[in-house]
Amino acid sequence: MENPVKKFLSISEAAQYLSVSEATLRRWDKSGAFKATFHSPGAHRYYSQSDLEKKTKGIFRLTFDWASSDVPYIPESDFYCSTSDRFKARHEVLTHAFEKVIALQATGSLISSAAGEVGNNSYDHNLGNWPDIMGAFFAYDLGKRRIVLADRGVGILATLRHVRPELSNHEEALRVAFTEFVTGRAPEHRGNGLKYVLNAISQAKANFIFQSGDAILEVKKEKKDFVIKKADNYIRGCLFLLEF
Amino acid sequence: MNILMKKFGDVLSSRQAGKEAYAAFAPTLAELKSDEKLVIDFDGINSFSPSWGDEFLTPIQKQYSERLILKNTANPSVALTVATLGKLNGKQFPAVK
Numbered sequence: 001m002e003n004p005v006k007k008f009l010s011i012s013e014a015a016q017y018l019s020v021s022e023a024t025l026r027r028w029d030k031s032g033a034f035k036a037t038f039h040s041p042g043a044h045r046y047y048s049q050s051d052l053e054k055k056t057k058g059i060f061r062l063t064f065d066w067a068s069s070d071v072p073y074i075p076e077s078d079f080y081c082s083t084s085d086r087f088k089a090r091h092e093v094l095t096h097a098f099e100k101v102i103a104l105q106a107t108g109s110l111i112s113s114a115a116g117e118v119g120n121n122s123y124d125h126n127l128g129n130w131p132d133i134m135g136a137f138f139a140y141d142l143g144k145r146r147i148v149l150a151d152r153g154v155g156i157l158a159t160l161r162h163v164r165p166e167l168s169n170h171e172e173a174l175r176v177a178f179t180e181f182v183t184g185r186a187p188e189h190r191g192n193g194l195k196y197v198l199n200a201i202s203q204a205k206a207n208f209i210f211q212s213g214d215a216i217l218e219v220k221k222e223k224k225d226f227v228i229k230k231a232d233n234y235i236r237g238c239l240f241l242l243e244f
Numbered sequence: 245m246n247i248l249m250k251k252f253g254d255v256l257s258s259r260q261a262g263k264e265a266y267a268a269f270a271p272t273l274a275e276l277k278s279d280e281k282l283v284i285d286f287d288g289i290n291s292f293s294p295s296w297g298d299e300f301l302t303p304i305q306k307q308y309s310e311r312l313i314l315k316n317t318a319n320p321s322v323a324l325t326v327a328t329l330g331k332l333n334g335k336q337f338p339a340v341k
Binding site (some may be wrong): 088092109116195200203204 | 253255257258259260261290291292293294295319320321322324325328331332
């Protein structure tokens with residue numbers, strides 16, 4: 001289980017984690033190069049596990065490593081949302097953060113709603129069926145204008161085969177998921193969020209990739225259409241990177 | 245009858261939350277008079293997505309189609325979600341700005 005006690009490291013622990021001196025961390029904190037997550041009332045600096053991970057790996061690598069790991073593990077990170085309630089709370093924080101960024105006021109609602117669809121899909125299509133670790137990884141970096149989402153669920157192909165048993169590979173499954181009105185939760189009339197995601201992100205003039213299995217769908221803002229290609233690595237569930 | 249969507253929150257995204265919202269509001273909807281218009285007002289909505297909308301708007305569209313009016317749909321995620329649901333349901337929603 002996630003251990004909240006380990007989420008915040010003292011400056012000495014953080015220095016050890018990053019292989020730098022405490023003096024370097026103090027200098028980074030003062031200059032703003034890498035600020036402490038919070039200062040205690042006694043003026044001690046504390047660093048969150050997720051801030052340290054972000055500093056060392058970047059959020060995409062961190063998410064990818066979790067989603068693609070052969071050995072399942074529960075990440076000790078506040079990016080990890082074990083339940084949809086946790087995802088909802090973090091998604092609302094992100095959405096309200098967009099309001100404060102003037103450049104994102106026109107497109108923030110589209111980006112937020114697209115991320116909401118992708119994140120909620122993880123829970124809607126895997127509830128009760130998680131192969132190993134339940135939940136989704138949800139990280140964002142407003143400075144670098146990136147959102148990353150991933151799950152270790154059953155993936156798009158397995159989900160769509162409930163209604164399209166003829167689908168033979170992950171590339172076909174991605175094409176259907178992003179272009180055709182179908183549902184992966186037969187016989188219910190639902191499951192069309194990814195078409196919305198494609199339209200919303202195109203309208204917001206952003207880039208994204210979506211991987212499931214060994215297939216990647218890629219959309220670039222300057223291109224009118226998407227491409228689907230073979231991925232170098234296999235991910236059973238889903239991985240989504242949005243750059244805006 | 246006016247439904248102020250922001251009373252359900254300003255970030256409306258999950259299917260589960262949309263379903264709960266519809267179930268909670270159903271008794272109020274039942275009080276709609278037979279000749280009364282139903283206005284759904286999106287003023288103050290920050291982010292709206294099709295999963296939430298499908299659980300809330302689709303059953304309302306099915307039941308009150310001819311009397312339904314959507315208002316303040318200028319937010320890009322509201323406009324796109326309403327258009328997506330209209331396409332999905334085979335019937336567009338009547339909207340005023």
